[in-house]
Amino acid sequence: MSQTFGAYGGRYVPETLIPALDDLEAAWASLRDDDAFRAELHELGTSYGGRPTPLTRAARFAADQRVYLKREDLMHTGAHKLNNALGQAVIAQRLGKRRIIAETGAGQHGVATATVCARFGLECIVYMGSEDIRRQAPNVERMKLLGAEVRPVEFGTRTLKEATSEAIRDWIANVDDTYYLIGSCVGPAPYPEIVRELQRVIGREAREQFLAAEGRLPEAVVACVGGGSNAIGMFYDFVPDEDVRLIGVEAAGAASLGSGRAGVLHGARSSLLADEDGQIMDAHSISAGLDYPGVGPEHAHLRDTGRAVYVTCTDDEAVAAFHRLCKTEGIVPALESSHALARALDCGAELVAVCLSGRGDKDLAEVLAQ
Amino acid sequence: MKTLVVYLMAMPETPELARVAVESGADVVELGFPFSDPLADGPVIRRAGERALAAGMRTGRCLDVLAQTRTLVDVPVVVMTYASIFDAYGWEKLEQDSREAGATSFIVVDLPSDVRPELRRVHLVAPTSTDARLKLAADATDGWLYVVTVTGTTGARADLAPTLAPLAERVRAATDVPLYAGFGISTPAHARAAAELVDGIAVGSRAVEAAEVGAAELGRFVASLRDALDGK
Numbered sequence: 001m002s003q004t005f006g007a008y009g010g011r012y013v014p015e016t017l018i019p020a021l022d023d024l025e026a027a028w029a030s031l032r033d034d035d036a037f038r039a040e041l042h043e044l045g046t047s048y049g050g051r052p053t054p055l056t057r058a059a060r061f062a063a064d065q066r067v068y069l070k071r072e073d074l075m076h077t078g079a080h081k082l083n084n085a086l087g088q089a090v091i092a093q094r095l096g097k098r099r100i101i102a103e104t105g106a107g108q109h110g111v112a113t114a115t116v117c118a119r120f121g122l123e124c125i126v127y128m129g130s131e132d133i134r135r136q137a138p139n140v141e142r143m144k145l146l147g148a149e150v151r152p153v154e155f156g157t158r159t160l161k162e163a164t165s166e167a168i169r170d171w172i173a174n175v176d177d178t179y180y181l182i183g184s185c186v187g188p189a190p191y192p193e194i195v196r197e198l199q200r201v202i203g204r205e206a207r208e209q210f211l212a213a214e215g216r217l218p219e220a221v222v223a224c225v226g227g228g229s230n231a232i233g234m235f236y237d238f239v240p241d242e243d244v245r246l247i248g249v250e251a252a253g254a255a256s257l258g259s260g261r262a263g264v265l266h267g268a269r270s271s272l273l274a275d276e277d278g279q280i281m282d283a284h285s286i287s288a289g290l291d292y293p294g295v296g297p298e299h300a301h302l303r304d305t306g307r308a309v310y311v312t313c314t315d316d317e318a319v320a321a322f323h324r325l326c327k328t329e330g331i332v333p334a335l336e337s338s339h340a341l342a343r344a345l346d347c348g349a350e351l352v353a354v355c356l357s358g359r360g361d362k363d364l365a366e367v368l369a370q
Numbered sequence: 371m372k373t374l375v376v377y378l379m380a381m382p383e384t385p386e387l388a389r390v391a392v393e394s395g396a397d398v399v400e401l402g403f404p405f406s407d408p409l410a411d412g413p414v415i416r417r418a419g420e421r422a423l424a425a426g427m428r429t430g431r432c433l434d435v436l437a438q439t440r441t442l443v444d445v446p447v448v449v450m451t452y453a454s455i456f457d458a459y460g461w462e463k464l465e466q467d468s469r470e471a472g473a474t475s476f477i478v479v480d481l482p483s484d485v486r487p488e489l490r491r492v493h494l495v496a497p498t499s500t501d502a503r504l505k506l507a508a509d510a511t512d513g514w515l516y517v518v519t520v521t522g523t524t525g526a527r528a529d530l531a532p533t534l535a536p537l538a539e540r541v542r543a544a545t546d547v548p549l550y551a552g553f554g555i556s557t558p559a560h561a562r563a564a565a566e567l568v569d570g571i572a573v574g575s576r577a578v579e580a581a582e583v584g585a586a587e588l589g590r591f592v593a594s595l596r597d598a599l600d601g602k
Contacts, residue, residue: 012481012482015482015483015503015518018498019498019500165409172522173521263454263457265454266409277428278405280406280407
């Protein structure tokens with residue numbers, strides 16, 4: 001198993017965590033192709049998560065194209081994050097860890113983690129920046145209802161970057177009994193690979209469904225990119241289909257791939273919003289889930305190899321796409337996913353598959369305040 | 371004679387503080403180059419890093435502070451920082467420029483001992499390190515081993531961690547290099563207790579707090595640790 005993706009990835013963490021990462025890597029190596037593990041994940045995904053999620057034609061949203069939405073918003077808990085949380089919760093139990101920690105930005109990963117911890121009877125602590133707690137209040141209440149403890153992070157930008165740092169510090173202090181259930185395809189190896197494999201189901205289903213609906217593959221596959229987990233899951237099974245364009249959409253104020261540089265953050269080398277001295281800069285997005293100065297290392301590699309392209313979307317464009325999908329399709333998308341919707345309309349392709357990574361109930365207050 | 375390592379965050383006034391620390395009994399100075407997201411650090415050093423960055427202490431100015439420190443002290447000065455700083459500046463170039471400015475060695479907290487062996491540096495071992503990793507770190511380390519006393523981040527604690535004794539025993543069985551214990555050592559009592567187990571101590575958060583009060587406070591604090599290590 002490689003720990004890097006081209007020049008990116010790796011393990012940039014204190015020594016204290018290396019043995020735990022070695023244990024995780026060994027467990028993952030034995031589980032990833034294990035039939036019983038795969039069967040357990042499949043059963044959980046279908047009977048608990050609601051998979052497969054549908055592929056919905058958005059004919060009024062995009063009247064001049066044939067745009068299809070991969071409906072991860074219909075998954076239990078309202079976003080693709082549950083795919084990853086379910087899988088990692090199973091891994092945590094195989095490792096004998098009963099205390100689960102997580103970071104969250106928009107709160108979707110926090111909710112997914114709190115959900116699986118309730119489902120499996122595990123202790124759950126979620127770190128969340130106080131600014132995100134303000135922006136995503138409904139998800140904070142949901143996490144608490146599900147039995148999780150939400151720990152506010154009050155320093156720095158008070159968003160996902162600091163929440164992730166605090167989760168890692170907790171892990172350093174409690175590594176003997178704690179599993180860090182990371183929410184995106186970021187962090188030290190083997191996390192980016194684990195998260196990608198657990199999210200691959202999105203693209204696997206979408207590819208089959210698109211073929212069934214159109215008899216051919218899409219010209220473009222579009223997904224929003226914060227840390228990049230829904231995008232890597234959506235893209236991955238299309239990577240060998242060289243004629244299919246893969247388009248990642250970053251928030252204009254958090255374009256780690258579009259305007260970033262190589263650097264090290266949260267355990268991995270990737271493309272980051274950083275200054276020339278390697279200091280991490282602040283990201284800015286209306287969407288808490290995209291408000292992160294880093295990105296999964298595999299996306300940086302896909303960019304460098306040219307297999308995927310990464311474009312941006314402004315806050316205003318995302319909000320406009322949000323309203324448009326509400327009015328034309330009767331679907332309230334997450335603000336994160338709205339970034340992908342905006343670029344799906346003007347990507348120049350007729351046949352498009354978009355990952356609708358989550359639903360927008362959590363964003364109503366933020367959108368209505370605009 | 372036990373070794374006393376004192377950590378100071380690079381700030382404009384740090385060369386003078388380092389001089390006072392050495393005059394008061396420090397045998398090694400660790401000079402922190404701040405990083406915006408220091409995963410291994412608790413609140414005191416994290417905040418000191420935030421202040422340093424706000425004061426404009428980017429890598430170039432940190433190297434200036436290092437050079438000035440070198441003119442004032444004649445003990446080893448070890449640059450302590452994170453991988454992102456090296457990655458941005460260039461790994462070889464920062465090593466070279468630091469050595470030219472007077473650095474004796476390096477500690478890169480988030481660079482595991484099996485990565486980039488060409489950068490000669492002081493390696494860290496932790497209570498969670500396997501025996502194989504202890505051996506790896508001990509064989510590759512530059513002069514001494516940094517023995518992390520706790521499973522946790524930097525910062526003062528009430529008592530010396532019970533994890534230090536068994537770790538010191540395991541490392542001692544693997545190597546003859548000097549062992550200096552750090553993370554959570556902040557008082558003369560800690561220093562005395564740790565001195566029974568290892569060859570020296572490294573003090574960070576509490577030294578940073580004393581340095582923020584001023585040179586006199588730092589001098590008093592370092593002298594109190596020196597006395598404790600010397601059995602006074």
